[in-house]
Amino acid sequence: MHSGISVVLKAEQLGSVFNFPITNSLLMAWLVMAFLIAGAYFFSKSLKMIPGKLQAGIEWAFEGAIAYMTEVLESEVLARRFFPLVATIFIFVAFINEIEFFPGVGSLGFFHASEFLPVLRAPTTDLNFTLALAMISFFTIEITGIATLGFFKYAGKYVNLTSTIGFVVGLIELMSNLGRLISFSFRLFGNIFAGEVMVLVAGYFLPYVLPAPLMGFEMFIGLVQALVFAMLTLFFIKLAIVDPHEAH
Amino acid sequence: MSELFSAFGVNWTLLGAQAVNFAIVLVALWYFLYKPVLATLAKRQEYVAKSVEEAKQVEALFARADGEAEARVRAADAEAEEIVATARELATTEKTRLVKEAEARAAAVAHDASARAAETIERARRESDRDVARLAVLAAEKVLKEND
Numbered sequence: 001m002h003s004g005i006s007v008v009l010k011a012e013q014l015g016s017v018f019n020f021p022i023t024n025s026l027l028m029a030w031l032v033m034a035f036l037i038a039g040a041y042f043f044s045k046s047l048k049m050i051p052g053k054l055q056a057g058i059e060w061a062f063e064g065a066i067a068y069m070t071e072v073l074e075s076e077v078l079a080r081r082f083f084p085l086v087a088t089i090f091i092f093v094a095f096i097n098e099i100e101f102f103p104g105v106g107s108l109g110f111f112h113a114s115e116f117l118p119v120l121r122a123p124t125t126d127l128n129f130t131l132a133l134a135m136i137s138f139f140t141i142e143i144t145g146i147a148t149l150g151f152f153k154y155a156g157k158y159v160n161l162t163s164t165i166g167f168v169v170g171l172i173e174l175m176s177n178l179g180r181l182i183s184f185s186f187r188l189f190g191n192i193f194a195g196e197v198m199v200l201v202a203g204y205f206l207p208y209v210l211p212a213p214l215m216g217f218e219m220f221i222g223l224v225q226a227l228v229f230a231m232l233t234l235f236f237i238k239l240a241i242v243d244p245h246e247a248h
Numbered sequence: 249m250s251e252l253f254s255a256f257g258v259n260w261t262l263l264g265a266q267a268v269n270f271a272i273v274l275v276a277l278w279y280f281l282y283k284p285v286l287a288t289l290a291k292r293q294e295y296v297a298k299s300v301e302e303a304k305q306v307e308a309l310f311a312r313a314d315g316e317a318e319a320r321v322r323a324a325d326a327e328a329e330e331i332v333a334t335a336r337e338l339a340t341t342e343k344t345r346l347v348k349e350a351e352a353r354a355a356a357v358a359h360d361a362s363a364r365a366a367e368t369i370e371r372a373r374r375e376s377d378r379d380v381a382r383l384a385v386l387a388a389e390k391v392l393k394e395n396d
Contacts, residue, residue, distance in 0.1 A: 010257020023262060029269045036273055040280035047288050049295070055285075062285055084282050088274040123266065127256040132266040189256075 005204055007197055011126040012117045024118055025126035028105065032096050032123075062087075072238055082237055085140060089133065090230035096124050097192055097222025101215045106196070124192040124225075127185060134184035137233045142177075145240030154240075180236065184229065191225045192218075 011025035043054070051059060065087060069079035099105065100122035109118035123129035145154045158174040160166035195218035202210040 009255060011262075020265075021259065021262060023257075026262060026265055026269075029266060033269055033273050033276075037276040037280065040277050044280045044284040047284050049288070049292060051288075055288075058281075059285060059289055062282070063289065080286075084274060084278045087282065088270070088277050091277065092270060092273050123269075126262075126266075127258050128262040129266040129269075131258060132263045133270060135263075136267060136270060 005200055006116065007200070009193075011121050011123075011128065014117060014119065023126065023128075024109075024121040025123040025129060028096070028099075028120040029123040029129065031120065032092070032099060035099075036091065036095060069234060072234055073241075078237075078241070082140075082144075082234065086230045086234050089137070089233060090226045093124060093133070093188065093229055094223055094226035096122050097226060098219055100124070100192070100196070100222065101199075101219055122192060122196070124188055124222075125196055127189050130185040130189040131181070133188070133229065134181050137184055137229070137236070138181050141180075141233065141236045141240045144237050148241040149243065153243075180232075184232065188225050188229055191221055195221055 011023040013021045013023050014027065015022050043058070046052075047055060062083075066076070066079050066083055069083060069086065070076045073079050073082070105120045105122065106118045108120065109116055111117070145157075148154075158170045158177070160170035195214075199211050199214050199218060202214050
């Protein structure tokens with residue numbers, strides 16, 4: 001057992017079921033999922049024509065989000081089609097990031113071979129989760145682009161043989177598109193993981209006072225990162241469905 | 249690349265599991281949250297639109313009823329006025345008739361009185377004539393008697 005700060009870059013494996021590894025981040029993802037699904041289920045049972053405060057708030061948020069998406073995508077049909085994806089990205093990531101700072105997450109665990117294994121770890125501090133989310137976002141964006149513009153027109157955005165400059169621009173577009181996979185996943189992972197490390201370090205220096213305001217700040221960052229992930233998905237969808245000739 | 253992945257603990261099984269997790273959350277929230285909430289919003293919007301339409305209809309109905317009531321009051325007013333005018337006219341006619349009748353009666357009475365007075369005078373004259381005649385006769389008798 002070693003004292004001091006231990007920063008582990010990857011989610012720790014707690015055990016395995018039929019060769020399927022169970023990590024602490026997977027466990028927490030399931031916990032948040034159960035919380036969200038149960039919450040949504042009981043909320044849907046309590047929907048009324050004359051809304052209470054919670055229902056009015058959620059309705060306000062949904063209407064606002066759809067209105068904003070309609071503005072960005074310039075189509076209400078598309079806004080309503082992509083609203084579930086964008087909203088789920090925000091809600092899932094935001095809840096994970098907020099629950100991360102609840103007591104017990106990261107601090108409850110057991111010692112295994114003189115190494116401390118926390119039972120729960122925020123999935124957003126596990127690259128598996130952020131990369132999975134980035135891939136979902138990436139494929140949604142690309143498939144939407146192909147479905148809207150047609151394969152050849154969409155491919156024409158990246159492979160442009162009409163001029164040298166066009167070809168280079170297309171190549172840069174292609175690279176930046178693929179780069180989204182990395183930027184999406186590492187942005188979320190880096191922000192949340194760094195926040196966790198910072199709170200950990202602050203706790204090492206001044207355990208009873210310093211972490212509190214930092215935790216508050218990190219909870220705010222968690223919300224912002226959830227919003228950033230959802231908004232970027234929305235904006236990239238918009239970029240993908242723009243006709244290459246209209247864009248100029 | 250694989251070194252980088254192993255440093256971050258990227259494992260395709262886990263990555264797939266997290267993708268499935270997200271898909272489950274997406275479907276569950278779609279079914280339990282987005283669909284019912286958006287349906288409620290649409291239902292309420294429809295309800296409000298219907299209510300506004302109904303309120304408009306009721307308002308029109310009220311306006312029509314108001315107009316009808318006003319017209320009826322106006323008609324009643326006119327009718328009452330007419331009745332009063334007729335009554336007044338009738339009263340005037342009646343008054344004139346009564347006055348005329350009274351005048352006629354007064355004239356008749358006066359005529360009657362003057363006639364009676366004339367008759368009385370006549371009678372008186374006749375009576376006095378008779379008296380004069382009798383006196384003359386008496387005087388004559390007396391004269392005759394004296395001459396005898």
